[in-house]
Amino acid sequence: MEIGGEYLEILGSSILMTDYLEYSNALFREGLLDGQFIQLQMLRDDSNPDFVVEVVTLFFEDSQRILNELSKTLDEQNVDFKKIDANVHQLKGSSSSIGAQRVRNACIAFRSFCDAQDVESYGFCFFVLFPDQMCLRCLQQVKQEYLLVKNKLEALLRLEQQIVAAGGVVPTLNDVS
Amino acid sequence: MKKGGQKFSALVVDDNKMIRKVEEKLLARFGFETKVVENGEKALKLFDDGYTFDVVVMDMEMPVMNGPVATRALRARGVDCMIVGVTSCGDGPEKAEFEASGLNCCWEKPLNAEIVGTILNKLDNKMS
Numbered sequence: 001m002e003i004g005g006e007y008l009e010i011l012g013s014s015i016l017m018t019d020y021l022e023y024s025n026a027l028f029r030e031g032l033l034d035g036q037f038i039q040l041q042m043l044r045d046d047s048n049p050d051f052v053v054e055v056v057t058l059f060f061e062d063s064q065r066i067l068n069e070l071s072k073t074l075d076e077q078n079v080d081f082k083k084i085d086a087n088v089h090q091l092k093g094s095s096s097s098i099g100a101q102r103v104r105n106a107c108i109a110f111r112s113f114c115d116a117q118d119v120e121s122y123g124f125c126f127f128v129l130f131p132d133q134m135c136l137r138c139l140q141q142v143k144q145e146y147l148l149v150k151n152k153l154e155a156l157l158r159l160e161q162q163i164v165a166a167g168g169v170v171p172t173l174n175d176v177s
Numbered sequence: 178m179k180k181g182g183q184k185f186s187a188l189v190v191d192d193n194k195m196i197r198k199v200e201e202k203l204l205a206r207f208g209f210e211t212k213v214v215e216n217g218e219k220a221l222k223l224f225d226d227g228y229t230f231d232v233v234v235m236d237m238e239m240p241v242m243n244g245p246v247a248t249r250a251l252r253a254r255g256v257d258c259m260i261v262g263v264t265s266c267g268d269g270p271e272k273a274e275f276e277a278s279g280l281n282c283c284w285e286k287p288l289n290a291e292i293v294g295t296i297l298n299k300l301d302n303k304m305s
Contacts, residue, residue: 039289043202051202058195089238090193093265097196097287 008009013168020159024173027156032149035101038173052160056153059098063146070139083109091142102145110138152158186229189213190220190247191263200234200288207293216240217247223253226279230258231300234288237264237275243272245278252279261296263288278305 027033044051066087073083092107113134160170187209189200197213204211212228214220216239233251237244248260262275262283276283281299284292 036287036289039203039287040199042290043199043206048202057197058198062193062195069254086238093286094193094195095180096265097193097199099287 009167013166014161016159016163016166017168017171020156020163021171021173023159024156027152028173031101032152034101036097036100041170041173052156055098056157059094059100062094062149063091063103067139067141067143067146070142074132074135075118079135081135084135086169088142094148100146100149103142103149106138106142110135110142113138133135183203184208184210185297187211188216188220188228188230188233190217190225190244191272192216192232192239194234196216196236196287203288203290203293204234207297208292209293217242217244217250221250221254223243224254224256231258232259232261232296234261234263235280237262237271245275248275248280259296259299261292 040052040055069087070084073080073087088107088110092104092111095101095103095107097172163170185208187204189197189204189211191197191200191213192215194215197215201211201213209232212223212230214223217235218241220233220235221242235244235248239247240249244262244264248262251260259281260279262272262280263286264272264275264283264284266272267285272283
């Protein structure tokens, strides 16, 4: 009987699918991704099977550009805080649209700090004395969260490719956060 | 769907390419025929060129022409379709200003299935 090969194939893709579910559940539990990512998964269909990959790729390109801009702006003699605020706002928007929850939260924290720059009444606040340094710390935090979720998303999408290559179907995700 | 099997039409106005892509797909999934542009000025041009839409999904912050300015301009031209604002600004004076510019409603980003469903319901109710 020729069962052997088919059985192994089904077993192989089942293991991959279980791995995929465990991996993605962990990402939701850790708050790296939120329900918005599941919404994106649900938009993938036969007419656009690469939808999620395309959106994630755009997110990576966009984020890298913004992070580079932020580094450059913070490096300047007279830091343009309005420019920083605008860029962080952009990143907040795109990270929330993809479900990158922790990146979004890091952006919110960054912005609430940047708002302080324009408030002259902050007088003796430490932030006002060393705004550049505090902004740098905020930027580092955002970068860290971005690199983490980038790493995880790349791994998740690789798993999806493996499942499809093994003849399996990518399971629908559930938000277990 | 409108009567006669016609699809509802939507215009997405957002300066972020990724967000345009996601919103377009989301709306398409709910049966909308969708166009996308990257700022308020391009949106105005479409209307000036004679396009009409059942709903406009308008981002707040955009270069060239932002959401509030574009919304005010559309209303001033007599455009009375649904204009839905989406913003990642939270509640506050900016959101209030945006709403005051002529929006039918304003939502926190990201646009999701629940919001689009609500928009569709409102449009269906308008039709019936």
